[in-house]
Amino acid sequence: MLTEYFAQNLEQMVSKIAQHGVCVMDHFLPPATIVELADEVISLSVISKMQVAGTGRTHKTINKDLRGDSIYWLNEAEATSAQQVYFAHMETLRQQLNQDLYLGLFALESHLALYTAGTGYKKHIDRFKGSDTTQPQRQISCILYLNQDWQDSNGGHLRLYLNPKTETPEPLHLDISPVAGRFVMFLSDTFYHEVLPATQDRMSLTAWFLTR
Numbered sequence: 694m695l696t697e698y699f700a701q702n703l704e705q706m707v708s709k710i711a712q713h714g715v716c717v718m719d720h721f722l723p724p725a726t727i728v729e730l731a732d733e734v735i736s737l738s739v740i741s742k743m744q745v746a747g748t749g750r751t752h753k754t755i756n757k758d759l760r761g762d763s764i765y766w767l768n769e770a771e772a773t774s775a776q777q778v779y780f781a782h783m784e785t786l787r788q789q790l791n792q793d794l795y796l797g798l799f800a801l802e803s804h805l806a807l808y809t810a811g812t813g814y815k816k817h818i819d820r821f822k823g824s825d826t827t828q829p830q831r832q833i834s835c836i837l838y839l840n841q842d843w844q845d846s847n848g849g850h851l852r853l854y855l856n857p858k859t860e861t862p863e864p865l866h867l868d869i870s871p872v873a874g875r876f877v878m879f880l881s882d883t884f885y886h887e888v889l890p891a892t893q894d895r896m897s898l899t900a901w902f903l904t905r
């Protein structure tokens with residue numbers, strides 16, 4: 694079920710995490726799978742199954758100023774065929790990360806996300822330093838973009854701040870355009886990042902590998 698391209702690039706992706714803590718890879722899944730996942734976001738939105746995303750430990754606090762997306766949590770037991778392709782690749786990636794970097798990643802939590810035009814997600818980090826270490830922790834953030842024919846002028850970049858763990862002074866950053874098939878992975882406790890508003894709806898499949 695894995696693409697040859699993915700299999701050929703797997704070790705390099707993991708070594709980029711080891712070296713830089715960040716990795717960007719295009720053509721992560723077959724183009725047809727990306728189209729199917731995007732269609733699923735649109736269908737879920739039409740039937741009102743995409744839910745306004747929250748923030749904070751319980752994910753219950755809704756703060757539209759901070760974060761404007763709607764999300765749908767995936768359940769691997771009920772995965773569609775396109776989601777099964779995604780999960781198969783992510784499972785292989787998890788095993789390779791554990792094998793090469795001894796990360797002890799044991800699970801993946803994932804959701805589809807839809808940012809309607811004009812919305813974004815302000816600068817944040819996916820794991821806070823003071824978080825409860827008796828709970829599973831987000832170790833690696835993974836985002837797969839689903840936007841066909843996306844132009845740079847549409848905005849919606851993921852702005853990844855490259856000065857690890859510091860919020861100030863205003864650090865170097867990388868702006869990543871959310872084009873279909875692009876996959877971004879980074880250490881959850883290290884990199885502040887934000888989603889810049891776009892001129893069009895912006896779709897993604899976002900996930901976190903967890904450690905204990």
Ligand code: OGA
Pocket residue numbers: 806814819836850851886887888897899
């Ligand atoms: C997140 C997030 C980035 C993106 O959901 O926590 O930062 O590019 N997403 O969608």
Ligand code: MN
Pocket residue numbers: 817818819834886
């Ligand atoms: Mn984030």
